[in-house]
Amino acid sequence: MRRATRRFAAIGWMVGLAQIGAAVPAAAQDLADTRRALYEGRYADVLRDTRSAESPAAVALRVRALLDTGEYDDAIRLLGGPAGPASSPAVERWLGEALMRVGRLDEAEAAFARAEAGGAPDALSARVRRAEILYLRGRADDAFDLFDGFIDVYNSGRQLSADDLLAVATAVSYLGRRTPVLFQDALKAYDEAAAAAPGDPRPLVAIGDLFLAKYNGPEAHAAYRQVLATNGSHPDALLGEARTLEFDGAPGTLTLANDALDTNPNHVAARLFLARQQLRTEDYEQAREQVDEALAVNPSSLDALSMLAAVHYLEGDRAAYAAARDRALTLNPAWPDLFNTVAELAVDTRKYAEAVDLARQAVERDSLSWRGWGILGTNQLRIGLIETGQANLERAFAGDPYSVWLKNNLDLLDTFDQYRVIETPRFEIMLHASEADVLEPYVVAVAEEAFAALSERYGAVPPTPIRLELYPRSADFSVRTFGLVGLGALGVSFGSTLVMDSPSARERGAFNWQSTLWHEMAHAFHLGMSDHNVPRWFSEGLAVREQRVARPWWGHRVTPLWLQAWDSGQMPPVSQLNDAFVRPAFPEQVILAYLQGSLVFDWIETEWGIEAIRAFLTGYRDGRSTNELARDVLGLSTSALDDGFDRYVRDRFDREFASTTGGLAPTPLSRAAGQVGPGATDVESLRTQARQRPGDFDARLQLARALVREERFDEAENEAREALRLFPTYGGPNGPWHLLAAVHESRGESRQAADALRAAAALDESAVPVLMREAELRRELGDAEGERTALARAVEAWPYDVGPHERLAELHAAAGDTRAAVIERHAVVGLEPADMAEARYLLAVALRDDDRPDEARTQVLRALEIAPGYDAALELLLELRGGAR
Template sequence: MMETLGRSLKMNPALEPARVFLAEARLDQEDYDAAAHESEQVLAANPASLPALSTLAAARHLQGDQARYEDARRRALALNPGNAELYNRLAEISARNRLYRQGADFAQQAVALDPRTWRGLGILGLNQLRLGAIEEGRKSLEASFAGDPYNVWIKNTLDLLDTFPKYRETRTAHFRILLHGKEADLLAPYAAELAEDAYARLSARYGYRPDGLVRVEVYPDHADFSVRTVGLAGLAGLGACFGPVLAIDSPSAREVGQFNWGSTLWHEIAHTFTLGLTGNRVPRWFTEGISVHEEHRARPGWGDDVTVEFLRALRSGELLPLADLNRGFVRPKGPEQVAVSYYQASLVVEWIESQRGFPAIVSLLKAYGEGRSTAQAFEGVLGTTLEDFDKAFFAHLEQRFAGPLAAIRPATKVAMPGLGAARTSPADVEARAKADADDFGAQLAAGLALFHASKRAEALPYLERAQALFPEYAGRDSPHFYLAAIYKDQGRPGDAVKELQQLTAITDSHYQAQLELARLLEDQGDLAGAAASLDRALFISPFEPAVHERLAALSARLGDRGGLVRARRSLVALDPVDRPEALYQLALALVEAGDAAAARREVLHALEIAPRFQRAQELLLRLHDARAGSTNQ
């Protein structure tokens, strides 16, 4: 699109719609100086261009230049004093730059000028929802839709709001967590505990506490999450944060192994702190980089890790310079560039912290909150230009990833055996691997081909070589997982455990790796390690009863009464076929934990369903006798 736009302007530099569009694109990239320049070029030729005055006013507002914003606003209103569209555009552009409160304020001004600006009412409602004002937002959207019933964004959002009565709210000290009723009992304890852990650690680290309770919405249908975020289905993301409100996919919204809902929740909560600390004026790349970095710090394996695509971009010089890194998020060449930009941004944050200490990160956030550009913030806080920073940072990356960089072949696409028109044979793939022992892709392809052909002994040296060339590779076809399977077959459980531990330390979504690691650790007598692996698996998928049964058994053997109760509650929440038995087992766990009152409630629930359940009757009598005995003493 940008190339087409460039060609249009080359043929006609004075083409006003194209130049205004370019100005808005620059605003989306948070390049406010460039946006103002493009707007002023239009106004030099046509001082009465309301679209250009709107983008100029938006650029000045986003720069925090109140005097020049007021000048542009006055010029626009002088042309048309009732110009509600000026404020609509300011509201829309502010929201696209994460300034949702200002977006709502501008939309309110548009509605004050023209109560029949249905677009303004819609923008107002969407921003009210983003700020957590749900009832006010619904009223604004309903008024907008009554005037313009063909706005699909508003219609979708109103349909979503109609589903909210199906959600149940769990309140903690700092959060309001909304979960669909069908999975609230299961997810609420895990989400609440994790959210409060994140709050405690991040508030201490950043020296900031959000005002009021943070609203967390967890959607079991990805299309609903997408509508909540952008008004349409089809958004590829996993979570979104508006500051006081955040939304994520439930683990039921995706196939098992596609993501880790715990790390996603942590990522979005981190945004709440960086957005709040800066008044939502933090650049997109910096807040995303911090959130991924905080995932890395939260739990082993959480957050994005190095990929083949990242290494190829680094070696080919395709990583974006810091001054242009936002483009990787808002105007990417393709989905791969988005993922690469997330990881690159996290490495920038990590490197700054390692070189200058964490206070430098906080100082940069405060500089952004004061309205400074990235160039100004880096000069003032780090004492460096962006160009000098890029040189040092890219040199650091070349050194850090020197090993795997040498093993990546940029233009090579490995054809897997039996796939594609060429129908590459295992022998062809193996020949390629033998021809270049330092080609990671070739070694991995040969190892996998032989493994899947049930030639595991022959696969072993290729997989070991692939692992040695790129030990941080965490893809679904990571050699670590297959090596663990081979080592287990060979009676080498210790080596299998090491491979799985290395894999789960660099990826947060390999469900089978966590389950297999738990089995091996339990076999070796490491019950605590096995339970920890199963706990980590629950943040990938918590819906498998067998996993909770294993956790219950391990917790009982470890004497972990709290863990036993949690596992038993989870099994009840999964709506088992034999619900009375599950309630009875929960009651026993509560007795072990010393909570006789709760145990009595659960056993009564069991007897309500199955009045002749003898063991439950006996437990109730025991609880009654114990209660009577304590009363008589």
């Protein structure tokens, strides 16, 4: 399989930046100060200095300032008045630019044609824009005939201005859709344009746009930021940077987009960007307002009409969707990006099968829509159509070999032959061959348990088989999820396709993969029951609750950080909780939103029962909103829903609120609870702080930690118990229970220490070291059942150490749990211990005890293949054969 041998980022860009930084204009130019003011975003200065402009160069600068600030009608009046077009072909191009911004394409095309016919200095710019109009109208062949001519222009050897080079680059970037290698030439021409006009933002913005289209965020950032370093109000660069931050999943996108609109209130693309953000939070009314603003500026904008169609589609108004779709297709019957836009937004709301249908319509309209082929293939992978999806991604990559997104997906698919697929009646489980022997019994067991438990809770089942993929590299999981490395999540559900990190993808004790698997399985039920219409906050919060229902130690815990954020108004109310997931206001807000969502469902199920939650899910399936369902299912208005939850959490966690927020000096949200401020590090300083703030959990905990470090255990016990009284559900690292365990161990109180460690682990789903130490203490005490419980929890989170499996198998066998003993013996074999003959023999013994003689015979024979003279194995084989019928 062929792949691009280098990333698009490598093509001449960094060299170009160095050249740009050192570039010096070839000759002094008129209006240099005004031009510099334009480049730096001092638009008022430009407009003042060109108020009486007469020369084409001065008029061009004035028009550019008007276009950057959205004064399109003023530009048209300036150029289209009595002293306008008739006076000089040199300004016709700028009239056409202004007319295009407001969708008057016939008039724009005529203006561009006049510029060319009149021999204007910027005739090439007029020609490329005329070709773009042809392309927008669906006359692709005519447009490409014009674009083709720019290659001859570039190769002619004549001196080209910066505007000429921009025109060449634009034309060649279009040609790249048919001949991908030409994207390199487009980038080269943009670099040359930037060198020819130092400080002009247009080439750099175009470079950023080109890289962003290829999913190369870092290079796009570099280009946009270079513009913004000189002109912090440039609307196109601000929007480009907003799009790049969205691409990276970073906060600040709305601020940048709104900044772009502050400069240019008529910026259609910025309006549509905001509309997309509103759609992601399912705020259809606000999204529609932004689209309406865009269409008021440019009624012929295919992008705006596509976004209008998306609004109606996601609202479920298929008649209005069809009307908006047909309106766009009347302007351009071959326009694929209407369907691509709606498909991508359908993905944002987890409608993957619908995205497949929409992307298929895109490529039917335009077989060269590599974006459409990519969306089609990616979403086929998400719904489990692996071979078909791969074929379509291959087709997309053949047409767009510089797309990092496509390349990453295909590179990942090339590794699938390294995985083993285990099929059960309900599941297709894909595990890497290097760890499949260890993980298979556990994965099958927890998946089947989750399916049975959730089926009973919801009274429904999702479509089966459910495909479950575990990746030993987080980067591969990230690529599988959205095509790029860097996703911070642990798992993702696409409905009946679930993908996640395997336990080996993270450090020992970093997460509990079984808890994550249960969380993703819950999503399969939520998406199935709601027909993929459930809001993200609802499904995420409910899935965290399902973790805690399954195992009391699983799922997120209330933290001082969440209590402080809630108390200070930094977390949104329930009715706006989607905002925290889609556009977090601070880095920790997403993880806090998971916790908050789960608390909402603690409240709902406690007060109204699981039936209410089921009613919400089926209501979403029928197209109803959260506000409607809260009213009809819970009997609550939107404000009552928000107020009721606030009362619930304040009553439930009144002690915790008091010890972290109420009446105390605020703790900055930028630091985790349990970290004191500068200067308070020694015991006496901490003691003073604790005495001044006796009800402050953080102060008492820090003092207890310091006392343990100094081995002042009696004093430490008092402080730790006081911290525990103030915040009994604290599950953070080195919390009160950990400190009490240390105190008890120092006194030789092993049973009390083991009990404290168990209490600590009950608040932390991934506490592997804590559980292993508890198991050691339980063994010393002769508490076999306690040791078994601790070891079972430890291997649940980290299954790669052979010793705990061996010991746990012995304990399960002694307790008569033969099925569990078999699982542990399978794990030992999968970890390939030094004595594999003994490992297989002991597995055979466990299988015999579990009344599985055929499997036992297979394993004992494999032991004898390794060690033919193994007496115990020979005796077991004779026993098994004697029992054969």
